[in-house]
Amino acid sequence: MKPAKFMFINKDAKSDSLSHSHKNERVQIHSHVQKGRRYKKSDNGIIYAPQLPFLQPGRRSRDTNDREDQVPDEDVQTQQPTTFLLRRTSSPVPAASHQYLEQLDPNLDPLLWDYSQVPVTPSLSPQSVPTFPASAEESFDPFGVTCVKVDESIYSLLQYFLARFHPNIWHLERAIRTDHAYAFRYDAMSVIQGCLHDEYNMYALLAHMSSYMQGIDGARATGDWDFYMHKALQSSQNYVKSGKPITGRMILNTFSLACAEWYRFNLENGYIHFKAAKSMIDTIGGLQAVDAPLAELLLTGDAYVAGELRTKPLWSDSEFDNGDDHPMTAFALQELQKLLSGTVQIGSGLLTSAHQGIIPADLRWVTLDLAVALSVLRSSRSNEPASAAQSSEGLHWVHIRSIAIRHRLLHMDLSDPRSDAVRIALVLWMFLCFTVTGRKRSVMVIAPFLQETLLTIAEEEWHHHEEVHLWILTIGALCATVGTAEHNWFMEQINASSKTSTGDSAKIFGTLAALSEKFFYHELAQKYKLRALADDLHDMRTIQKRSRSKANSTPKPQRS
Known part of the structure; x- marks a missing residue:
């Protein structure tokens, strides 16, 4: 007897009673459809599609249609819910996973204290774009109506968010921890899930x-930025209306949307969106009314904008600084005692009485707070058991x-x-070392x-403050x-x-490092840049010495 064959018919609410199948029939359909599928079910019951490969050299997203014709149905992991996710563009897609992470600017140092390229293991942050059931009642999907399929450009950008952007926000934690994990690493997947269910979310993130x-x-970049931005703005207007x-x-x-404009140096448009986000936050009750990952993301961006525009941040530290209300306060006070006793010299170059004339009280307190934070950071890297317990x-x-x-x-x-x-x-030192x-x-x-x-x-x-002056010049040259012309001037x-x-x-290098230790020095972030600066100074002096030697050896013309 030949096995039963099933013919799947996509029906809607207007269909006759044939659309209402019995439970046994649904089980049989589900069993038939799932045969040969290579889904892997995780411990928490969410079904993930296997890791899709990043694009190979020379591929473009417009070639996807040709490849789909050659791929068996059983290898297709997700199905199309809406057309906006499957829009094809002619924009070139990066050649390989490492290529779109490649730094093209010679001023950037991707290999120096940059752990953002460290592969994220599945146990830390899921690497594959998952498929989600539309509701708890949908235990299977024979008609492919509750799964999401994205084209390669979009998939690449979503992976980029998971593996690159989101970890970069909490880079300070990942750079120090041996497992490169961070507190809010699981929040990234919830952001992706929101994108898969809403056009506004998707286009804004893309x-x-x-x-x-x-x-x-x-x-x-992959995909069509102008299209993504247009659709995101359109969706935003519709949401408000x-x-x-x-x-x-x-x-x-x-x-x-603010960042999308800001990174392209559309500063005025970007700042308008930043202020709109601030207004929304105020409307719902301030930063305390939003989740911690979102609040920290907003505040980090707020500092970038204020620094680059030479203006005040939109938020005041009093709106979010919890002061002593944190479990780490007691440990921080121990580090403060070390600083005050002279056991640790972090920030001492600015905190000595000799510099009170140029370090007013407010700036002195902030400097001391920063010294405590750096001292805690160094202690967290210690191999001592007590410090390891405090690390995370x-x-x-x-x-x-x-x-x-x-x-x-x-x-x-x-x-x-x-x-x-x-x-x-x-400010420059903190941006350089912590972000x-x-x-x-x-x-x-x-x-x-x-x-x-x-x-x-x-x-x-700068008389009597020569070391402070030199440290400031060093920070300027590093940044x-x-x-x-600015870099040459600092040099x-x-x-x-x-x-x-x-x-x-x-x-x-030894002289500059010793000087920096008296002020603020984070070896992981500064060592290689400081060594490059020392090399450049040595080369500059060698060239100047040769020029003087050549000038002195040139015979002067005799007067007749």
């Missing part, structure tokens, strides 16, 4: 990721404290330009502001774009300083 990939990572309530996801979408919680505490400290620095108004130069240098976007973009935008401030200060005003000022060594590059 526009954000496409802009971030190109503007921050310097890679060729519908009168639906403000939700955390609506705020996230508005923030994504301590690292996230450092992250949220660094956000509050940055906002306090960015809100400060200091009348003495020397004090303001110290303030800007501290990814700040390290790759913001510091290069802000470094010229530091130069402008220093040019207003006469050389003699300025290599090859620009020349450092070269002219009597505090720098005149030996080989190794000796210059």
